[in-house]
Amino acid sequence: MSPAWTTTAWGRRLHTLWHAVLPVGTVLSVLIGAWYLGAVALNAPGAIERVLGGPEGGWSWQDLVRTTWAMQRPVLPAPHQIAIDLWHSLLDWPADSPRSLLMHTATTAEATLLGFVLGTLLGLLLAIGIVHAPTLEKAVMPWIVASQTVPVLAIAPIVLVVLGSLGLTGTLPKAVISMYLCFFPVTVAMVQGLRAPQTIEKELLYTYAANRMQTLWMLRLPSALPYLFPALRVAIAAGLVGAIVAELPTGAQAGLGARLLTSSYYGNTVQIWSALVMSAVLGVVLTAAVSLLERVALRQRQPVR
Structure with missing residues (x-):
């Protein structure tokens, strides 16, 4: 009772x-x-x-x-040691100080978000092309799948060196690595989502003489939203991993990856764990932001009549 x-x-x-x-x-x-x-x-x-x-x-x-x-x-390290180091790293230094964990977190978050946006756009464009062009699916989809079999640790230095030779440094090269991990789940999920509408729904728009763009905007994209947002949650978590990995081979001065690398050089395991905990917190925050966006988007979603 x-x-x-x-x-x-x-x-x-x-x-x-x-x-x-x-x-x-x-x-x-x-x-x-x-x-x-x-x-x-x-x-x-x-x-x-x-x-x-x-x-x-x-x-x-x-x-x-x-x-x-x-x-x-x-x-x-014991949990209280990590908590104390987090407290000092976040509050005892100015936000723009190289010793501030907040500065490193913001640097990694910037590269992650830029890569996430680029990866999402690339995934959407590839999915739309695959759905509307069966030949493109046979030509491109195997390469999309094969691209994910290459370890990001192997491809990151190559991408960074190539982009560096073109004069592209800073956030963009790291964002490209993040994009590499982001676009795949978005592409796969959106291909399935864009094909989700039933035949009767497509025939209804056909009777109204809707062209492909109108069908895409009015039917396919709204129907694909439930498929898109779970993929976005996976993509932004993968993008965070890509951004951190991209900071390791470059000797970057800022970012959680740089913090991990510097701490490992000096054998400071407490700072290593602090950076790992902050990475996990950042991942939770970014995933929660995508979930909040999902709630807003699906709440305002209007069914096709």
């Missing part, structure tokens, strides 16, 4: 919220606990040899746990 407070409107909302938060909180608590245990296990050899004076140092297990959770260069 449900508690009495759940009979009110606010009570029902709190009850629903509690049941939504409880599973997530439970899993998160288990993961954090396992993380702390993993930090003890992985950092213990170094802590014993370098800090506690070896196996005969006269230390207790409490000393070992405290040491493994406070090492400057741990194998696996």
Whole structure:
């Protein structure tokens, strides 16, 4: 039997919220606990040899746990170490400082968004061409699929060198790598979506003498929206990976990839994990933005009559 407070409107909302938060909180608590245990296990050899004076140092297990959770260069940082580094990296430096994680995040986000826009446009154009030209599908679709079998780590240096020789530096080369990973899910999903309208719907527009452009705008594109937005969520996450990977072989001075590379040079594992956490946060924010755009677009979508 449900508690009495759940009979009110606010009570029902709190009850629903509690049941939504409880599973997530439970899993998160288990993961954090396992993380702390993993930090003890992985950092213990170094802590014993370098800090506690070896196996005969006269230390207790409490000393070992405290040491493994406070090492400057741990194998696996404890969660609170990452949280502290994030706090200092975000708030203790000006937003335009090379030491500010916010500046690196903004740099990567800029390349990701530009690549996402370019990849989406390329995917839409390819899908429209494939749907309206069966010959183009046979000629292009195999190459589109084959392009995704090439590892981005292999193609990124080639693209960056070629674009650099043409005088294209900065954000654009990274955006091109991001676009390379973005366009494929959009193309595949939109080909399916543009073909989603039923025959009776296409014949209705045919009776009104609608041309291909009118059919595309009034029927095919609205019908393809439910296919498009899931692909966009995949594309923007892939684009973020592409932007970070593109920052690695260039020796970039800014960006989350540059932060990862610099931290690895100096063995600063705490900063490496901070950059990884910030990458995950950026990915969640960008995906949530696409989901919000999806809600707005599908809410205003008008069915074809």
